[in-house]
Amino acid sequence: MANTMFSRRSLITRAGQLSLSAGAVALLAGNESLAGKHASAAGGNDVAILNVALGLEHEAIAAYQIGAESGLLQKPVLDVAVLFQSQHKGHRDALVATIEKLGGKPVMAMTADEYTRSARLKVSSIKSQVDVLLLAQRLELGAVNAYLGVIPAFGDRELAKVAGRLAADETMHYTALTQAMGASLPAAPLSYGA
Amino acid sequence: MALRWFAGVALVCAGTFPGVAHASGDAARGGELYSARCGACHSIEENGAGPRHLGLFGRRAGSQPVYDYSPALRASGIVWTRQTLDQWLANPNELVPGNKMFVQLANEPGDRADLIEYLSVATAYPF
Numbered sequence: 001m002a003n004t005m006f007s008r009r010s011l012i013t014r015a016g017q018l019s020l021s022a023g024a025v026a027l028l029a030g031n032e033s034l035a036g037k038h039a040s041a042a043g044g045n046d047v048a049i050l051n052v053a054l055g056l057e058h059e060a061i062a063a064y065q066i067g068a069e070s071g072l073l074q075k076p077v078l079d080v081a082v083l084f085q086s087q088h089k090g091h092r093d094a095l096v097a098t099i100e101k102l103g104g105k106p107v108m109a110m111t112a113d114e115y116t117r118s119a120r121l122k123v124s125s126i127k128s129q130v131d132v133l134l135l136a137q138r139l140e141l142g143a144v145n146a147y148l149g150v151i152p153a154f155g156d157r158e159l160a161k162v163a164g165r166l167a168a169d170e171t172m173h174y175t176a177l178t179q180a181m182g183a184s185l186p187a188a189p190l191s192y193g194a
Numbered sequence: 195m196a197l198r199w200f201a202g203v204a205l206v207c208a209g210t211f212p213g214v215a216h217a218s219g220d221a222a223r224g225g226e227l228y229s230a231r232c233g234a235c236h237s238i239e240e241n242g243a244g245p246r247h248l249g250l251f252g253r254r255a256g257s258q259p260v261y262d263y264s265p266a267l268r269a270s271g272i273v274w275t276r277q278t279l280d281q282w283l284a285n286p287n288e289l290v291p292g293n294k295m296f297v298q299l300a301n302e303p304g305d306r307a308d309l310i311e312y313l314s315v316a317t318a319y320p321f
Contacts, residue, residue, distance in 0.1 A: 049296050052243045056234050059242075119240040120233075142234030149231070149297035153287075194231060194299045 046159055047104035049150050050095055053166070056143050057092040058109035059121070061085055063139055066116060066123055067132040077129060077180070081136070084173050091166055098159075133177050140174040143167075148193030167192075218276075219304075224312025231299040232309075238316050244295065250274050250317040255290070266292035279313065280306050 064085035067073055073081055096106045116123050126132055147167035154160040171192065178185060186192075228236075235244035245261040252275070256268035270290045272278050281289045283300040300306045 045296065048294065052235065052296075055243045120237045120242055138229060138233065141230050145231045145299055146234040146297060149299045152298065153296035194301050194305060 045153065046155050047099055047102050049153060050099050050102075050159070051104065051107045053147065053150070053163075054092060054095040054099065055107050056139075056146060057088050057095060058107070059115065060088040060136075060139050060143065061092060062109065062112065062115035063121055063135055064088065065112070066121070066126075067136065070126065070132060072126070072129045072132055074129065077133075080176065080180075081132075084136070084176075087169055087173075091169070094162075098162075130181060133181055137174060137177040137181070137183075140170050140177060143170040144174055144192050145194075219307035219309070219311030221308070221311040221315050224308035224310070225316065227300075227305055227309050228312055228316075235297075247313060247317045249319050250279075250313060264290075264292060264294040266290050267294070276310050276314070279310050283309060 064081050067081055068078060068085070099106045110118075115121060121135065123135075126135065144167050147163045147170060151160045151163050151167075154163065175185065232244075235242050236247060238247050240246050241258075241261050245258055245263070252273065255270050255272040255274060255278075256263035267290050270293075272282075272290070278289075280303075283306045285298060286293055286295040300309055
Protein backbone atom coordinates (compact mmCIF):
# COMPACT_ATOMS: atom_id res chain seq x y z
CA MET A 1 0.00 0.00 0.00
CA ALA A 2 2.65 2.47 1.00
CA ASN A 3 4.69 1.79 -2.07
CA THR A 4 1.69 2.21 -4.32
CA MET A 5 0.65 5.43 -2.72
CA PHE A 6 4.12 6.89 -2.82
CA SER A 7 4.36 6.14 -6.51
CA ARG A 8 1.71 8.70 -7.23
CA ARG A 9 2.82 11.47 -9.51
CA SER A 10 2.14 14.09 -6.88
CA LEU A 11 4.70 12.60 -4.56
CA ILE A 12 7.61 11.80 -6.77
CA THR A 13 7.93 14.72 -9.17
CA ARG A 14 8.69 17.51 -6.76
CA ALA A 15 12.11 18.56 -7.82
CA GLY A 16 10.97 22.16 -7.56
CA GLN A 17 10.53 21.78 -3.83
CA LEU A 18 14.25 21.43 -3.39
CA SER A 19 14.46 25.11 -4.10
CA LEU A 20 12.35 25.79 -1.00
CA SER A 21 15.31 25.02 1.19
CA ALA A 22 17.46 27.50 -0.63
CA GLY A 23 14.64 30.00 -0.40
CA ALA A 24 14.32 29.46 3.31
CA VAL A 25 18.04 29.95 3.74
CA ALA A 26 17.85 33.21 1.85
CA LEU A 27 14.88 34.34 3.89
CA LEU A 28 16.47 33.59 7.21
CA ALA A 29 20.16 34.06 6.73
CA GLY A 30 19.87 36.91 4.27
CA ASN A 31 17.64 39.09 6.41
CA GLU A 32 20.16 41.58 7.64
CA SER A 33 17.58 43.47 9.68
CA LEU A 34 17.16 40.53 12.04
CA ALA A 35 20.59 40.88 13.58
CA GLY A 36 20.08 44.42 14.73
CA LYS A 37 16.67 43.70 16.19
CA HIS A 38 17.82 41.00 18.55
CA ALA A 39 20.25 42.69 20.89
CA SER A 40 17.59 42.36 23.58
CA ALA A 41 16.05 39.92 26.05
CA ALA A 42 13.32 39.16 23.53
CA GLY A 43 16.05 38.32 21.06
CA GLY A 44 17.48 35.86 23.56
CA ASN A 45 14.13 34.10 23.70
CA ASP A 46 14.01 33.97 19.93
CA VAL A 47 17.42 32.31 19.80
CA ALA A 48 16.30 29.77 22.40
CA ILE A 49 13.20 28.97 20.36
CA LEU A 50 15.25 28.65 17.18
CA ASN A 51 17.62 26.27 18.95
CA VAL A 52 14.72 24.03 19.98
CA ALA A 53 13.62 24.03 16.35
CA LEU A 54 17.15 23.19 15.28
CA GLY A 55 17.16 20.21 17.62
CA LEU A 56 14.00 18.93 15.98
CA GLU A 57 15.53 19.33 12.53
CA HIS A 58 18.65 17.41 13.62
CA GLU A 59 16.40 14.63 14.88
CA ALA A 60 14.36 14.50 11.68
CA ILE A 61 17.49 14.35 9.52
CA ALA A 62 18.79 11.48 11.65
CA ALA A 63 15.48 9.63 11.48
CA TYR A 64 15.34 9.83 7.69
CA GLN A 65 18.98 8.73 7.53
CA ILE A 66 18.21 5.73 9.70
CA GLY A 67 15.25 4.94 7.47
CA ALA A 68 17.26 5.33 4.29
CA GLU A 69 20.05 3.08 5.59
CA SER A 70 17.68 0.48 7.01
CA GLY A 71 17.20 -1.31 3.71
CA LEU A 72 13.47 -1.28 4.41
CA LEU A 73 12.55 1.59 2.09
CA GLN A 74 11.90 0.74 -1.52
CA LYS A 75 11.87 3.09 -4.46
CA PRO A 76 10.09 5.44 -4.92
CA VAL A 77 9.48 5.70 -1.16
CA LEU A 78 13.22 6.00 -0.65
CA ASP A 79 13.40 8.89 -3.09
CA VAL A 80 10.69 10.76 -1.25
CA ALA A 81 12.38 10.14 2.09
CA VAL A 82 15.62 11.54 0.69
CA LEU A 83 13.73 14.55 -0.65
CA PHE A 84 12.12 15.24 2.70
CA GLN A 85 15.47 14.80 4.45
CA SER A 86 17.03 17.32 2.07
CA GLN A 87 14.36 19.83 3.04
CA HIS A 88 15.08 19.25 6.72
CA LYS A 89 18.74 19.86 5.95
CA GLY A 90 17.71 23.13 4.35
CA HIS A 91 15.78 24.05 7.48
CA ARG A 92 18.80 23.13 9.60
CA ASP A 93 21.16 25.26 7.56
CA ALA A 94 18.80 28.22 7.68
CA LEU A 95 18.31 27.92 11.42
CA VAL A 96 22.05 27.61 12.08
CA ALA A 97 22.76 30.69 9.98
CA THR A 98 20.06 32.69 11.72
CA ILE A 99 21.08 31.66 15.23
CA GLU A 100 24.66 32.64 14.48
CA LYS A 101 23.54 35.91 12.94
CA LEU A 102 21.63 36.67 16.11
CA GLY A 103 24.73 36.00 18.20
CA GLY A 104 23.63 32.64 19.51
CA LYS A 105 25.33 29.24 19.53
CA PRO A 106 23.54 26.58 17.48
CA VAL A 107 22.90 23.28 19.25
CA MET A 108 24.82 20.36 17.81
CA ALA A 109 23.29 17.16 16.54
CA MET A 110 23.74 14.05 18.61
CA THR A 111 25.78 11.19 17.19
CA ALA A 112 24.15 8.66 14.89
CA ASP A 113 24.56 6.05 17.62
CA GLU A 114 22.79 8.26 20.15
CA TYR A 115 19.85 8.73 17.81
CA THR A 116 19.73 5.01 17.15
CA ARG A 117 19.60 4.28 20.88
CA SER A 118 17.14 7.06 21.61
CA ALA A 119 13.95 6.01 23.38
CA ARG A 120 12.23 8.84 21.55
CA LEU A 121 12.91 7.33 18.11
CA LYS A 122 12.42 3.70 19.17
CA VAL A 123 14.57 2.53 16.27
CA SER A 124 14.80 -1.02 17.61
CA SER A 125 11.08 -1.48 16.98
CA ILE A 126 11.37 -0.67 13.27
CA LYS A 127 10.89 -3.82 11.23
CA SER A 128 9.23 -2.68 8.02
CA GLN A 129 8.80 0.19 5.61
CA VAL A 130 5.56 1.15 7.31
CA ASP A 131 7.37 1.34 10.65
CA VAL A 132 9.82 3.82 9.12
CA LEU A 133 6.97 5.86 7.72
CA LEU A 134 5.15 5.83 11.05
CA LEU A 135 8.23 7.20 12.78
CA ALA A 136 8.63 9.91 10.15
CA GLN A 137 4.93 10.73 10.34
CA ARG A 138 5.09 11.08 14.13
CA LEU A 139 8.10 13.38 13.98
CA GLU A 140 6.61 15.50 11.21
CA LEU A 141 3.35 16.00 13.11
CA GLY A 142 5.27 16.92 16.23
CA ALA A 143 7.27 19.45 14.23
CA VAL A 144 4.11 20.93 12.68
CA ASN A 145 2.61 21.53 16.09
CA ALA A 146 5.85 22.76 17.60
CA TYR A 147 6.36 25.36 14.88
CA LEU A 148 2.74 26.50 15.08
CA GLY A 149 2.93 26.58 18.86
CA VAL A 150 5.93 28.89 19.04
CA ILE A 151 4.65 31.45 16.54
CA PRO A 152 3.03 33.65 19.21
CA ALA A 153 6.20 33.54 21.31
CA PHE A 154 8.57 35.09 18.80
CA GLY A 155 9.51 38.66 19.58
CA ASP A 156 10.25 39.26 15.92
CA ARG A 157 7.33 38.93 13.54
CA GLU A 158 9.65 38.01 10.66
CA LEU A 159 10.74 34.95 12.62
CA ALA A 160 7.10 34.12 13.34
CA LYS A 161 6.48 34.19 9.61
CA VAL A 162 9.43 31.89 9.02
CA ALA A 163 8.06 29.47 11.63
CA GLY A 164 4.82 29.43 9.67
CA ARG A 165 6.69 28.59 6.48
CA LEU A 166 8.61 25.82 8.21
CA ALA A 167 5.32 24.45 9.58
CA ALA A 168 3.95 24.43 6.03
CA ASP A 169 6.85 22.25 4.85
CA GLU A 170 6.36 19.85 7.77
CA THR A 171 2.62 19.70 7.11
CA MET A 172 3.31 18.75 3.52
CA HIS A 173 5.58 15.95 4.76
CA TYR A 174 3.02 14.75 7.29
CA THR A 175 0.22 14.74 4.73
CA ALA A 176 2.26 12.85 2.14
CA LEU A 177 3.34 10.24 4.68
CA THR A 178 -0.20 9.84 5.99
CA GLN A 179 -1.59 9.27 2.53
CA ALA A 180 1.27 6.95 1.65
CA MET A 181 0.16 4.63 4.42
CA GLY A 182 -3.47 4.87 3.43
CA ALA A 183 -4.33 6.44 6.77
CA SER A 184 -7.12 8.92 7.22
CA LEU A 185 -6.44 12.60 6.91
CA PRO A 186 -7.63 14.77 9.80
CA ALA A 187 -11.42 15.00 9.62
CA ALA A 188 -11.84 18.15 11.67
CA PRO A 189 -10.81 21.61 10.56
CA LEU A 190 -8.05 23.41 12.45
CA SER A 191 -6.57 20.10 13.51
CA TYR A 192 -3.00 21.40 13.73
CA GLY A 193 -1.76 23.51 16.58
CA ALA A 194 -4.28 24.51 19.22
CA MET B 195 -18.16 -5.87 52.76
CA ALA B 196 -14.49 -6.26 51.90
CA LEU B 197 -15.15 -4.95 48.43
CA ARG B 198 -16.96 -1.91 49.84
CA TRP B 199 -14.02 -1.22 52.16
CA PHE B 200 -11.57 -1.48 49.26
CA ALA B 201 -13.65 0.90 47.16
CA GLY B 202 -13.74 3.38 50.02
CA VAL B 203 -9.97 3.24 50.45
CA ALA B 204 -9.48 3.68 46.73
CA LEU B 205 -11.62 6.80 46.73
CA VAL B 206 -9.71 8.27 49.65
CA CYS B 207 -6.38 7.51 47.98
CA ALA B 208 -7.52 9.00 44.69
CA GLY B 209 -8.24 12.24 46.44
CA THR B 210 -5.06 12.20 48.49
CA PHE B 211 -2.17 11.13 46.32
CA PRO B 212 -1.21 13.03 43.19
CA GLY B 213 -0.86 10.88 40.13
CA VAL B 214 -3.79 8.63 40.93
CA ALA B 215 -6.14 8.63 37.99
CA HIS B 216 -9.48 10.40 38.12
CA ALA B 217 -12.17 9.74 35.54
CA SER B 218 -12.11 13.35 34.37
CA GLY B 219 -10.49 12.95 30.99
CA ASP B 220 -9.96 10.52 28.15
CA ALA B 221 -6.52 8.99 28.58
CA ALA B 222 -6.52 7.42 25.11
CA ARG B 223 -7.21 10.72 23.40
CA GLY B 224 -4.75 12.34 25.77
CA GLY B 225 -2.08 9.93 24.54
CA GLU B 226 -2.73 10.95 20.96
CA LEU B 227 -2.56 14.62 21.91
CA TYR B 228 0.65 14.03 23.84
CA SER B 229 2.33 12.44 20.84
CA ALA B 230 1.09 15.07 18.40
CA ARG B 231 1.52 18.22 20.46
CA CYS B 232 4.12 17.45 23.11
CA GLY B 233 6.12 14.70 21.42
CA ALA B 234 8.44 16.97 19.49
CA CYS B 235 10.10 18.03 22.72
CA HIS B 236 8.98 15.55 25.36
CA SER B 237 8.74 11.85 25.97
CA ILE B 238 7.92 9.83 29.05
CA GLU B 239 11.27 8.08 29.29
CA GLU B 240 13.91 10.43 27.92
CA ASN B 241 14.89 14.07 27.95
CA GLY B 242 14.76 15.93 24.65
CA ALA B 243 14.34 19.63 24.06
CA GLY B 244 12.03 19.35 27.05
CA PRO B 245 12.40 17.18 30.12
CA ARG B 246 11.11 13.62 30.38
CA HIS B 247 7.86 13.11 32.24
CA LEU B 248 8.39 9.85 34.10
CA GLY B 249 7.43 10.34 37.74
CA LEU B 250 5.89 13.73 37.02
CA PHE B 251 3.07 13.82 39.54
CA GLY B 252 4.13 14.93 42.99
CA ARG B 253 7.56 16.09 41.82
CA ARG B 254 8.76 19.63 42.41
CA ALA B 255 9.04 21.56 39.15
CA GLY B 256 12.54 21.85 37.75
CA SER B 257 14.01 19.26 40.08
CA GLN B 258 15.23 16.46 37.80
CA PRO B 259 19.02 16.59 38.10
CA VAL B 260 19.94 15.77 34.50
CA TYR B 261 17.83 18.39 32.74
CA ASP B 262 18.83 22.04 32.33
CA TYR B 263 15.72 23.83 33.57
CA SER B 264 15.26 27.56 33.54
CA PRO B 265 16.11 29.30 36.82
CA ALA B 266 12.54 30.59 36.85
CA LEU B 267 11.05 27.10 36.91
CA ARG B 268 13.57 25.78 39.43
CA ALA B 269 12.69 28.63 41.77
CA SER B 270 8.93 28.38 41.24
CA GLY B 271 8.22 26.05 44.15
CA ILE B 272 5.50 24.39 42.11
CA VAL B 273 4.66 20.75 42.71
CA TRP B 274 3.07 18.97 39.77
CA THR B 275 -0.53 18.05 40.45
CA ARG B 276 -3.59 17.96 38.23
CA GLN B 277 -4.30 21.56 39.17
CA THR B 278 -0.82 22.94 38.57
CA LEU B 279 -0.51 20.98 35.33
CA ASP B 280 -3.78 22.44 34.13
CA GLN B 281 -2.52 25.95 34.89
CA TRP B 282 0.83 25.21 33.24
CA LEU B 283 -0.64 23.76 30.07
CA ALA B 284 -3.09 26.65 29.77
CA ASN B 285 -0.29 29.19 29.75
CA PRO B 286 3.19 28.25 30.95
CA ASN B 287 4.47 31.80 30.90
CA GLU B 288 1.60 33.13 32.95
CA LEU B 289 2.19 30.52 35.65
CA VAL B 290 5.99 30.84 35.60
CA PRO B 291 7.19 33.94 33.78
CA GLY B 292 10.60 33.48 32.22
CA ASN B 293 10.50 29.71 31.89
CA LYS B 294 11.78 27.95 28.76
CA MET B 295 8.55 26.41 27.48
CA PHE B 296 7.43 28.78 24.79
CA VAL B 297 4.71 26.61 23.30
CA GLN B 298 1.02 26.88 24.05
CA LEU B 299 -0.71 23.85 22.60
CA ALA B 300 -3.54 23.07 25.01
CA ASN B 301 -5.81 26.07 25.10
CA GLU B 302 -8.98 23.99 25.39
CA PRO B 303 -9.90 22.72 28.89
CA GLY B 304 -11.04 19.40 27.42
CA ASP B 305 -7.67 18.88 25.76
CA ARG B 306 -5.90 19.61 29.02
CA ALA B 307 -8.13 17.18 30.92
CA ASP B 308 -7.35 14.44 28.43
CA LEU B 309 -3.63 15.18 28.49
CA ILE B 310 -3.55 15.16 32.28
CA GLU B 311 -5.50 11.92 32.40
CA TYR B 312 -2.97 10.33 30.06
CA LEU B 313 -0.03 11.71 32.02
CA SER B 314 -1.49 10.42 35.29
CA VAL B 315 -1.23 6.90 33.91
CA ALA B 316 1.79 7.06 31.63
CA THR B 317 4.18 8.87 33.93
CA ALA B 318 3.74 6.60 36.93
CA TYR B 319 6.92 4.74 37.84
CA PRO B 320 6.59 1.03 37.03
CA PHE B 321 6.50 -1.11 40.15
